Amino acid sequence: MKRLLDNMWTFALLLLLVSMGLSTVVYLAYMRSHLIR
């Protein structure tokens, strides 16, 4: 884990994956609610 954090770019990539995953969930939830409507 420390080796993963010791490189700024891998750390940034890790955060990017988490945040993009979260935003995908929100976006899909929005699409689902709109499709149901």
Next chain:
Amino acid sequence: MFEFLIAGVQAPWVLLVFTGFTVGIVGGFIGVGGGYMVTPALIVFGFPGYMASGIDMTHIAGKGIVSTVRHRQLGNVDWILALSMVAGTMFGVEEGIRLLGYFKRLGLSTAALLGASVLLMGTLFVYTLRETLRSHRRLTEMAKQGRALAREVSTSSLPRVFQGLPLAPLVRCRVARVIVSMWVIVLVGVVTGVLAGFLGVGGGFIRVPALVYIVGASTHIAVGTDLVEIVFSGAYGCLRHSIEGNVDFVAVLFMLSGAMFGAQFGSIATAFVRGPAIRYMLAFSLALATLGAGLPLVNLLMGGKLEWLTALSVIITLGQMVFLCLFILSLVYFAYRANRGRWVPDWAAPLLVHHVTTGP
């Protein structure tokens, strides 16, 4: 879900508070209003486009005041610089809007506008990232040599060129520790204002690099001073949108209840880092914003056949505020650890300000 009567929509209030909080942190840290992140988010939450812009602009005005007060307490606001720029910025924004109208009458397409936006943000991203990487490398070398690290390290030679212009009157900005021609400051205000008005954005992400790389202010001062500009432009935008009936004040209140805390946290967080850390966040924000604007442009150029690119652009825009927020929180956490003499990543150590001296 909460029913917003003025906007006539039902939207999740928790997400509004959360968006206000995250964009508040990002805005307070890198000195932007965050309109390019909030407007698409509000549209995803169900608000119509015109309401999204109105709510966004009104919340930026409120949030800007909170951030400015905090940055003033931290000594990051140069009032001479800020007030010298305000008139130029307002004039520039108005001229930028008129210029846009003129080009539209001439037949300027959305693709050209998006292209200009991508080109500007992409150029700013490349320059900021390259310069910040050089500054980071210099900070790391200085730390290895055991030298005292300054709060700001910049390797750009552009400020020296502009500060050397012998055009009277010369202005002495005491807080920013800069002596520069008034014409340079006014011109920076006008040009950034025109670009902001022309591209339909607040302009924070153009003004902060301009203050650092043209006027020669430190990143902390650039952020604090730019937030003063944002209060003025946000208040003007809030007034214009309110008159047009584009503002749902209940939604604004929800957003502000999160932004109030986020903006303070983001502003205070700047005290834990050195200038290049803020510029890194600005560069990452510019990269993701370029991508967010570039994908719909590709779709447009392909004749609208790649509709999924537009969806991806919304996901990236929503994701970038969470990404920046998480990165800023991580930097503050690393600073907390460093001040207690605990392990922090090698790359982060030179970017952090040590408030407490540890060790012998």
